[in-house]
Amino acid sequence: MLTQALADLGEWNWIVLGVVLLVLEILVPGVFLLWIGIAAILTGALSLQLLWLDVWGWQIQVLVFLALSLVSAYVGTRIMGKSDGSDTDEPLLNRRAEQLVGRTATLEEAIVNGRGRIRLGDTLWRVSGPDLPAGTRVRVTTVKNTGLIVEAA
Numbered sequence: 001m002l003t004q005a006l007a008d009l010g011e012w013n014w015i016v017l018g019v020v021l022l023v024l025e026i027l028v029p030g031v032f033l034l035w036i037g038i039a040a041i042l043t044g045a046l047s048l049q050l051l052w053l054d055v056w057g058w059q060i061q062v063l064v065f066l067a068l069s070l071v072s073a074y075v076g077t078r079i080m081g082k083s084d085g086s087d088t089d090e091p092l093l094n095r096r097a098e099q100l101v102g103r104t105a106t107l108e109e110a111i112v113n114g115r116g117r118i119r120l121g122d123t124l125w126r127v128s129g130p131d132l133p134a135g136t137r138v139r140v141t142t143v144k145n146t147g148l149i150v151e152a153a
Contacts, residue, residue: 011051014044014065035076039068097143100125104153110134111150118150 021037043065050056092099100120108124109117111132118127118138129138129150138150 011044011047014040014047014061016044018042018044031076031080032073035072036069038076039065039072042068042072097125097146097148100140100148101142102140104137104139107132107134107136107138118148 018037018040021033021040025031025033025037043061046064047056047061103120105118105120107116107127108119111127111129114128114131116127116129116132116134117124119125120140126147127138127140127150128144128147130152132138132152137153139153140148141151142149
């Protein structure tokens with residue numbers, strides 16, 4: 001039954017496949033099915049135009065589909081591009097520790113042997129810096145791994 005339905009569709013199979021892939025792109029997170037769906041629709045459009053050619057068999061159609069999939073995926077990644085975050089108005093949005101550089105706080109635990117703790121907001125942060133007693137005002141200068149580097153303010 002399914003093979004008969006596919007045979008009845010003929011060259012429209014590619015367009016149906018393309019529409020199914022585009023619908024799946026909407027339902028499934030990601031952006032890859034979009035480019036394959038576009039390639040299937042383009043292959044279907046070519047199939048409808050080149051129907052009269054004797055060499056335009058299913059083997060050539062599959063090769064054209066594969067080539068168009070690669071080309072559309074390449075062009076799609078170029079169009080969409082990868083953002084390095086420099087084009088945003090909030091470059092430190094998901095970099096919580098880096099947002100703290102320049103802030104001052106009071107040492108909760110003394111810095112002994114280069115290690116201590118400060119409270120910023122509702123979080124207790126591990127800090128490194130020169131040995132200082134608890135209660136000293138410090139300024140965050142940089143971030144290293146998950147800790148903050150501080151100096152006396």
